[in-house]
Amino acid sequence: MSRKxxxxxxxxxxxxxxxxxxxxxxxxxxxxxxxxxxxxxxxEGPELLEYDFLILGLSTWHDGQLQSAWDDFYKRFSQLNLSGKKVALYGLGDQYGYSTYYCDGVGVIGKLAEKNGAQIVGHWPTEGYEHDESKAEIDDDTFIGLCLDEDNQDELTEERVTIWTKQIQEEFGLN
Ligand SMILES: Cc1cc2nc3c(=O)[nH]c(=O)nc-3n(C[C@H](O)[C@H](O)[C@H](O)COP(=O)(O)O)c2cc1C
Structure with a gap:
């Protein structure tokens, strides 16, 4: 395995x-x-282990299900030892159409990565969102990663992504 x-x-x-x-x-x-x-x-899976800094992105589908590629990958991902890795997550969802499952996939994958040793960076405030429930929340005020909503708040995506990316750049220690 080559190291990146x-x-x-x-x-x-x-x-x-x-x-x-x-x-x-x-x-x-x-x-x-x-x-x-x-x-x-x-x-396959081992590709992730070549990096010390990981960004994981996924959408949520069908009432809280993982996006299809992540769904297929889930079992292999769950077997990876992520200790020593800094991991940031982002996700896409629809906070009005799926208000009780908003960006659930981000929470599912983020919590699994943390359980498998990753240090999670890139937490994001829940202020400005109107969902009812989300597995991506780690408390009432905080998502485990960046949650985006191209269905209802596409005008905010560019600004959110720009701020969050600068934040994780610092948390990775890359600037
Ligand atoms: C049938 C269907 C089910 C969906 N289910 C959810 C859901 O449970 N939670 C959520 O946050 N978004 C849900 N969405 C919204 C998508 O995640 C959203 O449109 C996203 O931008 C798709 O991103 P992608 O093109 O990268 O897959 C759903 C959308 C559709 C059409």
């Missing part, structure tokens, strides 16, 4: 392209010279 020292591995899963578009935005902000993008459909 000082680089960021960004692993995303996206059914209709929204999470993928955000992956490219994040890559463009951090710089393609340090970020490698992977569609989770195309990976």
């Amino acid at each position: 020292e000082g680089r960021v591995g960004l692993f995303y899963g996206s059914d209709t392209g929204c999470t993928e578009a955000v992956a490219r935005m994040i890559r463009d902000i951090l710089g393609s010279s340090i970020v490698d993008l992977y569609d989770v459909y195309d990976i």
Whole structure:
């Protein structure tokens, strides 16, 4: 296994392209010279272990289910030892249409990564969202990662992504 020292591995899963578009935005902000993008459909699992800094992106579907590539990958992901890794998460969802499952996938994958040794960075405030319940919440005020909503708040996406990406850049210690 080759080591990608000082680089960021960004692993995303996206059914209709929204999470993928955000992956490219994040890559463009951090710089393609340090970020490698992977569609989770195309990976086995050990690729993640080459990086000390990981960004995991996924949408939520069908009342709180993981996006399909992440759903297929879930078992292999759960077997990875992530100790020593700094992991940031972001997700796409629909806070009005799926108000009791908003961005659940981010919470499911984030909590599993933490259980498997990762240090989670990139917490994000819940202020400005109107969902009822979300597994991505770690308390009433905080999501475990960046939650986006292209269905209802697309005008906020660029600003949220820009602020959050700068935040994780600092938390990774990359600037
Ligand atoms: C049938 C259907 C089910 C959905 N279920 C959820 C859900 O349970 N929770 C949520 O937050 N968003 C849900 N969404 C919203 C999607 O996650 C959202 O449209 C997202 O931007 C899709 O991102 P992607 O194109 O990267 O897959 C659902 C959308 C559809 C069409």
